Amino acid sequence: MSTFAFQTIDQKWQQFWKENQTYRVAHNSDKPKYYVLDMFPYPSGSGLHVGHPLGYIASDIIARYKRLKGYNVLHPMGFDAFGLPAEQYAIEHGVHPAISTEKNIATYRRQLENIGFSYDWSREIRTSDPEYYRWTQWIFLQLFDSWFDRSQQKALPIADLEAIFAAEGNLSYPSPGQKDLHFNAADWGHYPEAQQREILMGYRLAFLDHASVWWCEALGTVLANDEVVNGVSERGGHPVERKKLRQWFLRITEYADRLLEGLEQVDFSDSLKEMQRNWVGKSYGAEIDFEIEGHAEKLRVYTTRPDTIFGVDFMVMAPEHELVAQITTTGQQAEIDAYLSYAKSRSEVERMADKKISGCFTGAYAVNPFDGRLIPIWTAEYVLAGYGTGAIMAVPCGDERDFAFAHHFGIAVTNILGDQFNGEEANPTKDGVLHNSGFITGMGMREGIEAVIEALAGKGIGKRHTNYRMRDAGFSRQRYWGEPFPVVFRENIPYALPESELPVELPHVDNYGAGPDGQGPLANLPAWTQLPDGRLRETNTMPGYAGSSWYFLRYMDPHNETAFCDRTISDYWNQVDLYVGGTEHAVGHLLYSRLWTKVLCDLGHISFDEPYKKLLNQGKIGGDSRLAYRIRGTQTYVSAGLKADYETDEIHVDISMVQGFELDVEAFRNWRPDFAQAEFILENGKYLCGGRLEKMGKRYFNVVNPDDMVAQYGADTFRMYEMFLGPIDTDKPWDTQGIEGVHRFLRKLWRLFFDEKAAKSLWTDQAPSAEELRVLHRAIRKVEDDLERLSFNTVVSALMMCVNDLTDLKCSSKAILEPLLVILSPYAPHICEELWQHLGHTESIVFADYPVWDESLIRENTVELPIQVNGKMRAKITVPVDMEEAEVRKIALADPGVVKFLEGKEPKKFILVKGRIINVVV
Ligand code: ANZ
Numbered sequence: 063m064s065t066f067a068f069q070t071i072d073q074k075w076q077q078f079w080k081e082n083q084t085y086r087v088a089h090n091s092d093k094p095k096y097y098v099l100d101m102f103p104y105p106s107g108s109g110l111h112v113g114h115p116l117g118y119i120a121s122d123i124i125a126r127y128k129r130l131k132g133y134n135v136l137h138p139m140g141f142d143a144f145g146l147p148a149e150q151y152a153i154e155h156g157v158h159p160a161i162s163t164e165k166n167i168a169t170y171r172r173q174l175e176n177i178g179f180s181y182d183w184s185r186e187i188r189t190s191d192p193e194y195y196r197w198t199q200w201i202f203l204q205l206f207d208s209w210f211d212r213s214q215q216k217a218l219p220i221a222d223l224e225a226i227f228a229a230e231g232n233l234s235y236p237s238p239g240q241k242d243l244h245f246n247a248a249d250w251g252h253y254p255e256a257q258q259r260e261i262l263m264g265y266r267l268a269f270l271d272h273a274s275v276w277w278c279e280a281l282g283t284v285l286a287n288d289e290v291v292n293g294v295s296e297r298g299g300h301p302v303e304r305k306k307l308r309q310w311f312l313r314i315t316e317y318a319d320r321l322l323e324g325l326e327q328v329d330f331s332d333s334l335k336e337m338q339r340n341w342v343g344k345s346y347g348a349e350i351d352f353e354i355e356g357h358a359e360k361l362r363v364y365t366t367r368p369d370t371i372f373g374v375d376f377m378v379m380a381p382e383h384e385l386v387a388q389i390t391t392t393g394q395q396a397e398i399d400a401y402l403s404y405a406k407s408r409s410e411v412e413r414m415a416d417k418k419i420s421g422c423f424t425g426a427y428a429v430n431p432f433d434g435r436l437i438p439i440w441t442a443e444y445v446l447a448g449y450g451t452g453a454i455m456a457v458p459c460g461d462e463r464d465f466a467f468a469h470h471f472g473i474a475v476t477n478i479l480g481d482q483f484n485g486e487e488a489n490p491t492k493d494g495v496l497h498n499s500g501f502i503t504g505m506g507m508r509e510g511i512e513a514v515i516e517a518l519a520g521k522g523i524g525k526r527h528t529n530y531r532m533r534d535a536g537f538s539r540q541r542y543w544g545e546p547f548p549v550v551f552r553e554n555i556p557y558a559l560p561e562s563e564l565p566v567e568l569p570h571v572d573n574y575g576a577g578p579d580g581q582g583p584l585a586n587l588p589a590w591t592q593l594p595d596g597r598l599r600e601t602n603t604m605p606g607y608a609g610s611s612w613y614f615l616r617y618m619d620p621h622n623e624t625a626f627c628d629r630t631i632s633d634y635w636n637q638v639d640l641y642v643g644g645t646e647h648a649v650g651h652l653l654y655s656r657l658w659t660k661v662l663c664d665l666g667h668i669s670f671d672e673p674y675k676k677l678l679n680q681g682k683i684g685g686d687s688r689l690a691y692r693i694r695g696t697q698t699y700v701s702a703g704l705k706a707d708y709e710t711d712e713i714h715v716d717i718s719m720v721q722g723f724e725l726d727v728e729a730f731r732n733w734r735p736d737f738a739q740a741e742f743i744l745e746n747g748k749y750l751c752g753g754r755l756e757k758m759g760k761r762y763f764n765v766v767n768p769d770d771m772v773a774q775y776g777a778d779t780f781r782m783y784e785m786f787l788g789p790i791d792t793d794k795p796w797d798t799q800g801i802e803g804v805h806r807f808l809r810k811l812w813r814l815f816f817d818e819k820a821a822k823s824l825w826t827d828q829a830p831s832a833e834e835l836r837v838l839h840r841a842i843r844k845v846e847d848d849l850e851r852l853s854f855n856t857v858v859s860a861l862m863m864c865v866n867d868l869t870d871l872k873c874s875s876k877a878i879l880e881p882l883l884v885i886l887s888p889y890a891p892h893i894c895e896e897l898w899q900h901l902g903h904t905e906s907i908v909f910a911d912y913p914v915w916d917e918s919l920i921r922e923n924t925v926e927l928p929i930q931v932n933g934k935m936r937a938k939i940t941v942p943v944d945m946e947e948a949e950v951r952k953i954a955l956a957d958p959g960v961v962k963f964l965e966g967k968e969p970k971k972f973i974l975v976k977g978r979i980i981n982v983v984v
Pocket of ligand 1: 345364365366367370380444445446447448449450451452453454455456457459460461490529
C-alpha cells in the first residue's frame with residue numbers, strides 16, 4: 063500500500079488503538095505522572111461542531127507529547143450528563159432524559175473517536191450514572207457533616223463542633239448562619255434535639271435555608287434568573303413572583319480567603335484570576351450605625367469610604383430593608399407603597415443593569431454622628447438587599463451613582479473635595495485632600511479612613527469591616543434530572559442517610575411537571591418520597607455543577623466501589639497538570655470545584671487543595687456565514703456586488719451550498735420550497751454571496767461538522783488544521799478553504815516515504831547529511847520549545863518547513879525520517895503510525911522515545927557576513943563560523959566589491975562583529 067489512503071489509515075489505527083488498549087494507563091508506574099484533562103462536555107442534541115474539538119485537540123497533542131517524553135499520562139474523557147436541556151426535551155417530546163442523554167452520548171463518543179483522541183476510554187464517567195453519583199452524594203454528606211473553623215481556616219467534622227459546644231458553648235465560634243446567636247455549655251446541654259440541630263445547621267458547609275426563587279403560577283414551576291425577563295416568564299410571558307422556598311446551600315463564603323489565596327499558587331491567566339477575584343469581591347471598609355431621628359433603631363450602613371462621611375447628603379435603603387416599613391412617615395406611605403410594588407417586580411440582574419434612576423423618600427431623617435446634620439433617608443433599587451447591610455450613606459460628590467441620584471431628585475451636593483470636584487460629576491478619586499470635613503479636613507483618603515474608624519469606635523457606633531460580594535451558593539433545583547439528595551426529614555429536621563444506603567437512585571417518572579407548591583417533579587411520587595417509617599425524602603435535586611465539581615478525581619479511580627477515589631491513587635495522580643476548557647466556566651465550575659477540593663483536602667480525603675495546576679482557555683471558533691440578498695418583496699436575489707442598487711433583505715444561506723463566495727443556485731432552489739422560484743441577478747455569470755463572521759450555530763447555517771471534515775480530508779489533516787488556525791487562546795473564524803494546504807502537507811510527507819506513481823518505497827539506510835541533520839534537529843528543538851509553552855500553531859509551521867526542506871534535500875535517510883514521525887505524531891497520529899509500521903516497527907509509535915536535539919548539529923558551520931564600506935553595503939562573503947579574524951579580514955579585503963573602494967590602501971578601520979557584519983572605514 064503505497065498511496066496515502068487516509069480514510070483506510072484512520073480506521074485501521076483507531077481500530078488498532080481500541081483493540082490493543084494503547085492508551086490505557088495504570089497508577090502503578092515508575093514513570094513521572096502527567097494529568098491532562100479536558101472540561102468534559104454536556105452531550106447536547108446537536109452533536110459537536112468544529113469549534114468544540116479545538117481544546118480537545120490541543121490537550122490530546124500534549125497528552126501524546128508527554129507520553130513520548132516518558133510520562134505516565136492520564137488523559138480521560140466523560141460526560142456531564144445531568145442537566146436542564148434533557149429535561150426540557152423530555153417535557154416537550156416525552157422522551158425520558160436517560161434515553162435522550164444515552165443517545166446523545168453515543169453521538170459524541172463516535173464523533174470524538176473519529177478524530178483519533180488518545181483517551182483512556184476504560185475510565186469514561188457519566189455524572190448521571192448511579193455508580194458515579196453515589197459518590198457525589200457521599201461528598202455532599204461530607205459537606206453536610208462538616209463546618210469551617212475560622213481560627214484554623216479549614217473544614218472539620220461537625221462532631222468536633224458538637225464537642226466544643228458541650229464543653230464551652232459557641233462563644234469563641236460565632237455562627238456564620240445566625241450572627242447574634244450566643245450560648246454557653248449549659249445552654250447547649252438544655253437545648254432539645256431539634257434546636258441543637260437547627261444551631262448546627264447554621265454552621266454546616268452544606269446547609270438548609272430559605273431563599274427566594276422566581277415562581278410562575280401559570281407554568282406551575284420555579285424559574286431561573288435568566289428565564290425571567292422584564293418581570294414576566296420568558297416562556298409565555300406570564301407573571302412571576304418571588305417565593306420563599308426551602309433550599310440547600312454550600313457555605314462557600316467561609317472559603318473566600320482560601321479561594322483568593324489559592325489563586326497565588328495556580329497558573330491561570332491573569333484575566334481569569336481577575337474574574338475570580340471580582341466574583342469573591344473582597345472589600346475593606348466600615349460598618350456605621352446612624353441614628354434615625356425619632357426612632358430607637360439605628361440605620362447600619364456598609365461603606366468602603368468612611369473618610370467621606372462629611373459629604374453624606376442622603377441615605378439609601380434597599381426596598382427590601384426591614385426598616386423601610388418602620389420609618390416611613392404617614393405622608394410618604396402611599397408613595398412608598400407604590401414604589402415597593404414596582405421594585406418587587408424587578409430581578410437583581412435588571413436592577414444592576416438598568417441605567418434608569420428610581421427611588422422614593424421615606425420622610426425620615428438620619429443624623430450625621432460628627433456634625434449633627436439631618437440626612438434624608440430614601441429607598442431605591444440601586445441599593446441591593448443582599449450586599450453589605452442593604453443600606454448606604456450616599457456621597458454624591460465622590461460616587462457616580464449617588465451623584466446621578468442626587469441630580470435626578472434635586473438633592474443639594476456637599477463638596478468635600480475642594481477644587482477636585484467640579485459640581486458636574488462625581489470624582490471618585492482616592493488621592494484627593496479632604497475639604498470641609500471637620501476633624502479630618504486636610505487629610506488624604508487612607509489617613510481619613512483610619513481617623514474616622516477610630517472616632518466611630520470611640521463613640522461605639524462603628525467598626526472596621528471586611529465585606530465579600532460572593533454569596534453562599536444555591537445548591538438545589540426544583541427539577542428532575544439531577545442527583546437526589548441523600549437526606550431524609552423527620553419532623554422537618556433533615557438527617558443524613560447512612561453511607562450504606564447510597565446511592566439514592568433517581569426514581570423513574572413519566573411526568574416531568576412541577577410538584578405542588580413549587581417543589582420539583584419528585585414531589586409527585588409519594589411512593590418514593592414517603593418512607594415506610596414516616597420519614598420523608600428531599601424532593602429537590604442537586605444543580606448541574608454538583609457532578610462536575612469533583613469528576614477529575616473519579617477518573618483516577620473510576621471503578622472503585624468502596625471509595626470515591628483511593629487515597630494512594632489520588633496521591634499518585636495528584637493535581638491536574640493541565641486543564642483545558644472555555645472561559646465560560648471562569649467563575650462557576652472552576653470555583654465550585656476549587657471549593658470541593660479544599661473541603662476534601664481539609665477532611666483528609668486527598669492531599670492537595672487546588673485541583674488544577676495550570677489552566678488553558680482555548681478561544682472560540684466563529685462561523686463564517688454566507689448571505690444572499692433578496693430584493694424586497696420579490697423572489698429575485700441580487701449578487702453581492704450589485705446589491706447597492708436595490709433594497710434587499712439578507713438571507714442566511716447554508717454554507718454547504720457555497721464555494722468560497724459563489725452560490726450554487728440550483729442547490730439553493732432545491733434547499734427549501736420557498737426558494738424554489740428564486741431568480742438571480744448575476745455578476746460576471748456568478749451569484750456571489752456576502753460574508754459575515756459570527757457565532758457558529760444552527761440558526762446561521764454556518765455550522766461545520768467535524769465528521770464531514772474528517773471524511774473529506776482525514777483526521778490528521780483536521781487536527782493539524784484546527785491548530786494551524788491561530789494561537790490556541792484567541793477567538794478565530796473557521797475557514798474551510800485553508801484546510802487544503804494542510805492536507806497537501808501530509809501528502810508531501812507521504813511522498814518522502816513513497817513514490818506513489820512507481821509504487822515503491824523511498825527510504826534508505828543511508829547516513830544523513832549534515833544539512834539533513836540540521837533541518838531535523840532544528841525542528842525537534844522548535845517543536846519541543848513551542849509545545850512547552852502551548853504554542854500549537856507555530857509547531858505546525860515548523861513541521862511544514864521541516865518537510866519542505868527535507869523534500870528539497872531529497873532526504874531518504876531512515877535516521878531522519880523516523881524521528882520526524884515521532885515529533886509529528888502528536889498532531890497527526892494516524893499517518894505517523896502507518897509510516898512507522900512501514901519502516902518496520904511492530905509496536906505503536908506511542909511507545910517510541912522522543913528524540914533529543916543536538917545543539918552542535920543545529921549550529922550552522924558557515925556564516926554569511928555583509929560588508930559595509932564607509933557605512934554603505936558593498937559586498938557579502940561566506941566564511942566558516944569559527945574562522946579567525948585575521949583570516950576573515952584577508953578574505954573580506956580581497957573581495958572585488960571591497961577592493962575597488964580601497965584604492966590599493968590599507969583601510970583606516972576594520973571591525974568584525976562576529977557572526978553578524980563587517981565594517982570597513984577607508
Ligand atoms: C460611601 C461611599 C463614598 C461609597 C464614595 C463609595 C464611594 P464595594 O467596593 O463593591 O464593596 N454600597 C454598599 N452597600 C451597597 C449595596 N447594598 N448596594 C449598592 N451599593 C452599596 O463597594 C462598597 C460601596 O458600595 C460602599 O461604599 C457603598 O458606597 C456602596 F465616595 O459608601 B460607599
